[in-house]
Amino acid sequence: MKKYLLLAAICATWMVALPPALATAETISWSEAANEIGNHVTVEGVVSQVSHDDPSGVTFINMGGRYPDHQFTGVIFSDAAAEFPDVFDLEGRTVQISGKIKLYKGKPEIILRERSQIVAP
Numbered sequence: 001m002k003k004y005l006l007l008a009a010i011c012a013t014w015m016v017a018l019p020p021a022l023a024t025a026e027t028i029s030w031s032e033a034a035n036e037i038g039n040h041v042t043v044e045g046v047v048s049q050v051s052h053d054d055p056s057g058v059t060f061i062n063m064g065g066r067y068p069d070h071q072f073t074g075v076i077f078s079d080a081a082a083e084f085p086d087v088f089d090l091e092g093r094t095v096q097i098s099g100k101i102k103l104y105k106g107k108p109e110i111i112l113r114e115r116s117q118i119v120a121p
Contacts, residue, residue, distance in 0.1 A: 025040050025041045025042045025098050026039075026042065027043075027044055027096065028041050028042070028043055028044070029044060029045055030043050030044070030045035030063035030064045030072035031045075031064060031071060033071070033072045033108035034071075034103075034108045037101050037102065037103050037108060038100070038101065039100070040099065040100050040101075041098070041099075042096050042097065042098040043063070043096070043097045043101070043110065044094065044096045044097075045063040045064065045072070045095070046063065047061055047062070047063060047090045047091050047092060047094075048063055048065050048066050048070060048091075049061075049062040049065075049066040049067060049091060050062070050087055050088050050091045056078070057077070057078025057081065058076065058077055058078065059075075059076040059081060059087055060074070060075060060076075061073060061075075061076070061087065061090060061095070061112075061118075072108050072109065073107060073108075073109040073110075074109070074110050074112050074118065075104075075109050075110070075112060077111070080112060080113045083112075083114060083115045084112065084118070090118075093120050094120070095119065095120045095121075096120075097110050097112065097118050098116075098117050098118075098119075099111060099117050
């Protein structure tokens, strides 16, 4: 019995420790992202704009319009930029961005840290 309890505890710990990008997430449209704040999901849509802020080194993947009229953003901070060398090729393509949705200045966003968080099917 102790073996089964130990095995169950190890499995439960492993499943909780999975990065959001590797966990199974519900796929939603960018237009639904504002309703999923705090949840781990996959947001799917056409990239309206990819932009880079030189002073901060932050790259923005906007859906649902161009800045400032966008409705959802995938955010890549400078320390993770090397993970996304082809990010500007995504403009106009349908992509899936996975992670935890946060609200920033009234708009939903997902912070991208790993290449596995974005897929262009």
